[in-house]
Amino acid sequence: MNPVGIHFGYWTQTWSADPLQFVARAKRCGFDVLEINAPKVTRMRDSERAALKDAAEKAGLAFTYSIGMTADMDLVSEDVASRKKGIAFLQEVARAIHSMGGTVMAGINYSSWPRKLLPGEDKQILTDRAVEGVREAIKTAEDCGVLFCVEVVNRFEQFMMNTAAEGVAFAKQVGSPNCKVLLDTFHMNIEEDDLSGCILETGDYLGHFHLGESNRRPPSAHSRIPWPEVFGALRQINYKGAVVMEPFLVPGGEVGRDISVFRDLLGSKDLDEQATHSAEFVRTELSKTQ
Numbered sequence: 001m002n003p004v005g006i007h008f009g010y011w012t013q014t015w016s017a018d019p020l021q022f023v024a025r026a027k028r029c030g031f032d033v034l035e036i037n038a039p040k041v042t043r044m045r046d047s048e049r050a051a052l053k054d055a056a057e058k059a060g061l062a063f064t065y066s067i068g069m070t071a072d073m074d075l076v077s078e079d080v081a082s083r084k085k086g087i088a089f090l091q092e093v094a095r096a097i098h099s100m101g102g103t104v105m106a107g108i109n110y111s112s113w114p115r116k117l118l119p120g121e122d123k124q125i126l127t128d129r130a131v132e133g134v135r136e137a138i139k140t141a142e143d144c145g146v147l148f149c150v151e152v153v154n155r156f157e158q159f160m161m162n163t164a165a166e167g168v169a170f171a172k173q174v175g176s177p178n179c180k181v182l183l184d185t186f187h188m189n190i191e192e193d194d195l196s197g198c199i200l201e202t203g204d205y206l207g208h209f210h211l212g213e214s215n216r217r218p219p220s221a222h223s224r225i226p227w228p229e230v231f232g233a234l235r236q237i238n239y240k241g242a243v244v245m246e247p248f249l250v251p252g253g254e255v256g257r258d259i260s261v262f263r264d265l266l267g268s269k270d271l272d273e274q275a276t277h278s279a280e281f282v283r284t285e286l287s288k289t290q
């Protein structure tokens, strides 16, 4: 069965929160994988990284790493210095993940987040620039055995890849065996005509997978996402990677602002209880496809 994970942002309102505090909690809620902030880990001291790695090993938890590049290091920037900064940072990220024994770097690692097309900008020109930047950055990921997974997100967050087909086209253009696609059911629900069809079309290009309801609640039986269809398609393409839920229920702070959580979706419920139930639900659904 695929390892089941959760994104650390579920428990915090700060992107730079120390991931160490969520290791035992994720394990207690029944997860195999904790997705943590790649830039945070990259900027840690060696001793902090060693402590984090040690805690995960003791808990029997694996890490995946997500990133939303900032505007000052956008690979599609007009400014050459910003592009170079982005490439250098992505190379540092790959080295940091490698030092942790990790293999998955995923997210908006090809431009910045959030990012719209500005007046006068041409999508094709910016995409070509992103391909050029990723081709350079990914050399280090290749050396480090890290998959460079480009996340396909909805139109309100990024302009470049809104559908799986666009993600696959991008990865093909990059042309590296380490360039893969990250699909996320929250975004797919908005943009795709066919949820299983787009997974099947992505096929071997799928490197990572995010789970979320249409309102970013944790996956559950009270759902508008057809989970049997989604998990069935993952099974059909023989996807062996992690399925990581990325729920956000609490407004406020950086995370609430950046994710656009403007109301309390948790109410009187308990975060850990919700996560635990969701992990159980996902495993039950996955087991039906085996």
Ligand SMILES: [Mn+2]
Pocket (backbone or CB within 6 Å): 151, 184, 210, 246
């Ligand atoms: Mn996602």
